[in-house]
Amino acid sequence: MAKSPQKSSAPASGNAVTADLVAVLVAVTDGTPKIMTIAGGSALPSGPFEFTHRSLQTALRAWVEAQTGHPLGYVEQLYTFADRGRSGDAKSPHSVSISYLGLTREDRVGEGFEAHWSGWYDYFPWEDHRAGAPACLAKIIAPKLKAWAKAAPSPTLQRERWQRCAITFGLDDRDWNEELVLQRYELLWEASLIPEANHSRGREASVVPGKPMTADHRRILATGIARLRAKIKYRPVVFELMPAEFTLLQLQRSVEALAGRLVHKQNFRRLIEQQELVEETGAMAADTVGRPAKLFRFRHAVLAERAVAGTKLPLSRT
Amino acid sequence: MAKSPQKSSAPASGNAVTADLVAVLVAVTDGTPKIMTIAGGSALPSGPFEFTHRSLQTALRAWVEAQTGHPLGYVEQLYTFADRGRSGDAKSPHSVSISYLGLTREDRVGEGFEAHWSGWYDYFPWEDHRAGAPACLAKIIAPKLKAWAKAAPSPTLQRERWQRCAITFGLDDRDWNEELVLQRYELLWEASLIPEANHSRGREASVVPGKPMTADHRRILATGIARLRAKIKYRPVVFELMPAEFTLLQLQRSVEALAGRLVHKQNFRRLIEQQELVEETGAMAADTVGRPAKLFRFRHAVLAERAVAGTKLPLSRT
DNA sequence: CATCTTATGCTCACGGAGAGTATAAATGGC
DNA sequence: GCCATTTATACTCTCCGTGAGCATAAGATG
Numbered sequence A, B: 001m002a003k004s005p006q007k008s009s010a011p012a013s014g015n016a017v018t019a020d021l022v023a024v025l026v027a028v029t030d031g032t033p034k035i036m037t038i039a040g041g042s043a044l045p046s047g048p049f050e051f052t053h054r055s056l057q058t059a060l061r062a063w064v065e066a067q068t069g070h071p072l073g074y075v076e077q078l079y080t081f082a083d084r085g086r087s088g089d090a091k092s093p094h095s096v097s098i099s100y101l102g103l104t105r106e107d108r109v110g111e112g113f114e115a116h117w118s119g120w121y122d123y124f125p126w127e128d129h130r131a132g133a134p135a136c137l138a139k140i141i142a143p144k145l146k147a148w149a150k151a152a153p154s155p156t157l158q159r160e161r162w163q164r165c166a167i168t169f170g171l172d173d174r175d176w177n178e179e180l181v182l183q184r185y186e187l188l189w190e191a192s193l194i195p196e197a198n199h200s201r202g203r204e205a206s207v208v209p210g211k212p213m214t215a216d217h218r219r220i221l222a223t224g225i226a227r228l229r230a231k232i233k234y235r236p237v238v239f240e241l242m243p244a245e246f247t248l249l250q251l252q253r254s255v256e257a258l259a260g261r262l263v264h265k266q267n268f269r270r271l272i273e274q275q276e277l278v279e280e281t282g283a284m285a286a287d288t289v290g291r292p293a294k295l296f297r298f299r300h301a302v303l304a305e306r307a308v309a310g311t312k313l314p315l316s317r318t
Numbered sequence C: 001c002a003t004c005t006t007a008t009g010c011t012c013a014c015g016g017a018g019a020g021t022a023t024a025a026a027t028g029g030c
Numbered sequence D: 001g002c003c004a005t006t007t008a009t010a011c012t013c014t015c016c017g018t019g020a021g022c023a024t025a026a027g028a029t030g
Helices: A056-068 A135-149 A157-171 A181-190 A218-232 A248-259 A265-274 A303-305 B058-070 B136-149 B155-169 B180-191 B216-232 B246-258 B265-274 B301-305
Strands: A016-029 A033-039 A047-048 A073-080 A095-103 A116-119 A279-286 A295-299 B015-031 B032-037 B047-048 B072-080 B095-103 B116-119 B278-284 B294-298
Touching: A016 A056, A016 A248, A016 A265, A033 A248, A047 A135, A047 B216, A056 A073, A056 A095, A073 B072, A095 A218, A095 B095, A116 B058, A135 A157, A157 A181, A181 A218, A181 B032, A218 A248, A218 B015, A248 A265, A295 B246, A303 B032, A303 B155, B015 B058, B015 B180, B015 B216, B032 B278, B058 B095, B072 B180, B072 B216, B095 B155, B136 B155, B180 B278, B216 B246, B246 B265
Parallel strands: A016 A095, B015 B095
Antiparallel strands: A016 A033, A016 A047, A016 B015, A033 A116, A073 A095, A279 A295, B015 B032, B015 B047, B032 B116, B072 B095, B278 B294
């Protein structure tokens, strides 16, 4: 950054950069959260921004619709990265990457495209706590983090490092906080446990499970997951990921899939119904085991009725 | 946006844009929230991004420190705008504006700079509800919005418009939601009550009180205020705006200044103290009326101790 | 019919949040 | 010195949201 416009109206050409879009496109199928990927699952869909569109959002929507044949339900900007190190080559034109989070219902990808859907826990196995804390946490991650903490120069720093690890990963009997996705990824990066980190070259063995991605795409994905996990608690965005009609259990499973943790069934239903977020369709679910469930649909009216349209979910502490 | 990198690696020069930074720099003095402005208060500080810095944040920090002589406490990215209409001229190089929110303690500006501080309620007089709903809301804004709603083509649309207005501005006995700063601004824009809106040219009279700004700077400011009002409720960021030592009342006044509404004093203190966010310095406040208050300082340790470091504030409903 | 599975209704206890009351400690005016 | 005023600070009380568990209903399957 420089000075105020009056002081330095540097010629625009002097600061020319390229603008890229990177998208975290989420869908949930059968209780599995998925993201759209390209290049065999090693990258998020991305490309240069074309200024033929009125805005970034419009551009993203058009692109996704062209790719999947389905409109993008909900779009939200995530973050803009412009670090110098991004392009690698210092001489190459600098690039600004603007990342977006998009939610969609269908997971079918249009023909002729190499995009497909990957489960997001493939990239973050330690984030799925639906069946309790994953084994890799206690068996691999915690020990490696402990070793990293021990490697700090002074006892004080060692303690501080471990405290950070324990808080961020819910170790030492602390509560697991599902929203700290990005913090956890960055901590692992700092501890050289992420293959994408340059400084882990040469000791690839000391790395944590989870599929890596090109450049900083996994970090962007972590940002998207964190944002979405936070958002579902106070905005009715889960419904963007649901089919038109669904049972309350399906809805609950989707929430649990995103949050990576289970919720109390009765309380979940109580909250959903008392907020009048859904209405019965009258039909019942077919092809089910157990007592058949009523089908519901999202009451789109709530978006107009309420300002904040809170979707309170029983995800506070548990 | 285009296709995946593999499909179209368009030459970077074809998508060259310029990158600008825009900053919403906030300070609170004597219960008045202020923002740094230039050009006589009609613009936010902004300028081209220089890639000599490692990252956008670094660049912004360096710039602010150079301007004010004081380090920037807290920095957070707000939003990136890249709408085509922004630069006006379709032929000119497109510009991507990356906006930041920054919190600082001191409001002294370095010499030789034209930046100074303006009260943020000068730009949004309808946002200050500390002394009850401002007069301009009932006297000017509500009637104009009502007229705009009435101007909708169908009765249904008229009702929908008014419902949006009532929800967003807390009319018709609805609760005021202080976080909807951006929604309110955008609604006023849509209703052609904002002078910055192009379509209000020629009928400048039908406009709502509040100082306008260059381009979309007032929208960016609204985004920043909204973000900050949301943030103070769950992160201890207020302390970035406080002097090293302060009384609990001063802290409360700062929160109220930002939120634009009053809080219950006893409950405020209970929350602050039970969260162990502050510690006594041992000294008492001097130069005060009434019983002298203890001085407190922020317990920086909380940032390390807790992951989310919640600053719960009594700002839920009231 | 017994059992399994899921749906759905109801209750209960705890704790947090909003709001009010009461008292303490300083200042300034008379 | 007394009183009004202002601010600080300690308690209390009630309501309700939330977590958690119990109980029952309604299907399928053997």
